[in-house]
Amino acid sequence: MHITKIEKEKVWKLRHKVMWPDRDLDYVKLEDDHLGIHFGLFKENMLISVISLFINNEVCQFRKFATLQTEQGKGYGSTLLDYVMNEAMDCGVKRIWCNARKNKLGFYKKFGLQDTNYSFNKGGKAYVIMEKNL
Numbered sequence: 001m002h003i004t005k006i007e008k009e010k011v012w013k014l015r016h017k018v019m020w021p022d023r024d025l026d027y028v029k030l031e032d033d034h035l036g037i038h039f040g041l042f043k044e045n046m047l048i049s050v051i052s053l054f055i056n057n058e059v060c061q062f063r064k065f066a067t068l069q070t071e072q073g074k075g076y077g078s079t080l081l082d083y084v085m086n087e088a089m090d091c092g093v094k095r096i097w098c099n100a101r102k103n104k105l106g107f108y109k110k111f112g113l114q115d116t117n118y119s120f121n122k123g124g125k126a127y128v129i130m131e132k133n134l
Helices: 008-019 076-090 102-109
Strands: 002-005 037-043 046-056 059-067 095-101 114-122 125-133
Touching: 002 076, 008 037, 008 046, 008 059, 037 076, 046 076, 059 076, 095 102, 102 114, 102 125
Parallel strands: 059 095
Antiparallel strands: 002 037, 037 046, 046 059, 095 125, 114 125
8 A cells, every 4th residue: 555646637536436426527626626736545556545635824625535435444544634634734734624524524533623613515415614723
């Protein structure tokens, strides 16, 4: 297993397959993807988990975190999230946040993220903004 920076086009394929397979590929592309730092976790040369970091001064948002369903629950996503949180700290980030699907709040709480009072719906899914001071 290894983690490396990857091109946004590789991220799009996995995002689409995991997060929004019933939507068009363009639905998973972010307008500012060209500004992000994209990471992939590979298992035996197969991309199984992706995440994108968007750093603005001392604040970082991670977005579009996705792990193949067949590989979920095996610690790969946790390994990747831990890695990128350390990368963010190395870049001088003081606060990290994300839009978490409500059904995944427990996962993010394991990493010290706290839910805020801000929530919204997108594409029929409920989200809560979670954050952590580093």
